[in-house]
Amino acid sequence: MDGMWETLQTGGSSVRVRTAGLVPRPERVHLWPSVGEYPVYDAFLYHAMLADRHRNELFRDAVTRQAPGAAVLEIGCGPDLLWSLCAADAGADRVVAVESLPDSVREAEELALERAPGRVRVVAGLSTDVTLTDRADLCVAELVGCIGGSEGMARVIEDARRRLLRPGARVVPHRVRTLAAAVCLADLMPRGPGVPEALVPYVESVFDAVGGFFDLRMCVGGVGHEALRSTVDAVEDLRFNDGDCRQGGPLRLTVKRPGRVDGLLLWLDLQGRADGARLDTLAVRTSWLPVYVPFLWAEPVALGVGDVIDLRVTCDLSADGVHPDYRFAGEVRRTGGQRVDVTAESLYAGPEFRRSPLHAALFAAPEPTGPAAAAAPVAAARPR
Numbered sequence: 001m002d003g004m005w006e007t008l009q010t011g012g013s014s015v016r017v018r019t020a021g022l023v024p025r026p027e028r029v030h031l032w033p034s035v036g037e038y039p040v041y042d043a044f045l046y047h048a049m050l051a052d053r054h055r056n057e058l059f060r061d062a063v064t065r066q067a068p069g070a071a072v073l074e075i076g077c078g079p080d081l082l083w084s085l086c087a088a089d090a091g092a093d094r095v096v097a098v099e100s101l102p103d104s105v106r107e108a109e110e111l112a113l114e115r116a117p118g119r120v121r122v123v124a125g126l127s128t129d130v131t132l133t134d135r136a137d138l139c140v141a142e143l144v145g146c147i148g149g150s151e152g153m154a155r156v157i158e159d160a161r162r163r164l165l166r167p168g169a170r171v172v173p174h175r176v177r178t179l180a181a182a183v184c185l186a187d188l189m190p191r192g193p194g195v196p197e198a199l200v201p202y203v204e205s206v207f208d209a210v211g212g213f214f215d216l217r218m219c220v221g222g223v224g225h226e227a228l229r230s231t232v233d234a235v236e237d238l239r240f241n242d243g244d245c246r247q248g249g250p251l252r253l254t255v256k257r258p259g260r261v262d263g264l265l266l267w268l269d270l271q272g273r274a275d276g277a278r279l280d281t282l283a284v285r286t287s288w289l290p291v292y293v294p295f296l297w298a299e300p301v302a303l304g305v306g307d308v309i310d311l312r313v314t315c316d317l318s319a320d321g322v323h324p325d326y327r328f329a330g331e332v333r334r335t336g337g338q339r340v341d342v343t344a345e346s347l348y349a350g351p352e353f354r355r356s357p358l359h360a361a362l363f364a365a366p367e368p369t370g371p372a373a374a375a376a377p378v379a380a381a382r383p384r
């Protein structure tokens with residue numbers, strides 16, 4: 001396996017991460033850490049969302065059709081106030097925008113003054129902490145994770161319905177399904193996994209945010225439906241307007257293309273409003289990259305057409321009570337009758353580090369610098 005290594009530090013411990021290239025090349029298969037759930041947004045990431053044509057069309061259509069005359073609440077407006085300004089321009093009665101990151105709040109306040117004075121009010125804080133005097137009848141929340149619920153949206157909307165929204169209020173997006181199929185990352189990245197050098201600071205920021213190293217959620221750019229080896233099933237189905245948010249449950253995938261398998265690819269199928277168009281994030285390029293969840297196998301396993309991967313997905317809230325941990329457990333049943341156990345996980349924080357083959361290949365102990373450091377172990381994660 002070739003590649004370069006870069007050292008990163010968190011809380012006094014260091015680790016090396018394997019890199020591949022300088023910057024992510026959208027047309028090539030590449031890895032990105034999943035960052036939205038921590039949240040470690042910066043100008044570059046906000047710009048990526050601002051430029052995400054498919055995402056923005058979906059939200060713009062849903063907001064402009066439902067905002068006229070409505071009292072609107074945007075949760076997580078970022079610095080650009082996209083959906084609050086869109087609602088105000090569409091004729092909303094009033095708009096309140098809540099944002100938790102102080103820098104983003106400052107920029108949003110300036111923009112509100114400039115673009116919609118007296119029509120958009122920006123409130124600083126987490127939606128789950130703020131109290132508002134009036135309830136809204138339309139809630140726009142782009143808190144959709146690369147696994148739909150990974151940014152805690154189910155919990156945030158449940159709280160908003162209880163305290164911040166009127167009975168029967170509509171939510172945008174209307175529905176977010178997270179789909180899954182079997183893939184082989186080792187075949188998609190035959191030179192071995194690596195994080196583009198420009199993205200290493202994001203890996204460090206995620207470790208800083210949770211206070212230690214752990215098997216962080218990794219996204220894969222540059223892949224499409226052609227990467228899938230199996231049929232597709234849903235891991236999550238968040239129906240924000242039907243009071244029915246299913247997270248986890250049975251997942252059955254049947255191999256339809258023979259070859260090696262080493263994990264799952266998860267991506268989104270979104271709907272902005274009930275009768276609106278759907279967005280398949282594996283079919284077009286969006287800022288929601290598919291997530292790769294490695295099976296905890298030592299090596300990829302060759303599977304044949306008709307072999308079945310039967311999993312149970314559990315989704316429990318992590319220690320912060322908002323962000324979910326996803327766990328997968330079950331078996332592969334080959335057409336010849338043999339069975340192979342399968343487990344996998346995609347957690348918000350530790351404590352496991354270098355447990356999966358992907359993370360064991362991506363991270364290594366710091367380079368020894370003296371005799372005492374010769375057998376330096378990779379620092380263990382601190383559980384939250």
Ligand SMILES: C[S@@+](CC[C@H](N)C(=O)[O-])C[C@H]1O[C@@H](n2cnc3c(N)ncnc32)[C@H](O)[C@@H]1O
Pocket residue numbers: 036039041049050075076077078079080082083098099100101104125126127128142143144156
């Ligand atoms: C994915 S960004 C979306 C930004 C913008 N609304 C857009 O669509 O481009 C999510 C934003 O929500 C903020 N955020 C996440 N959870 C929040 C919460 N519960 N309350 C307030 N802000 C939140 C984050 O800081 C971030 O700025």
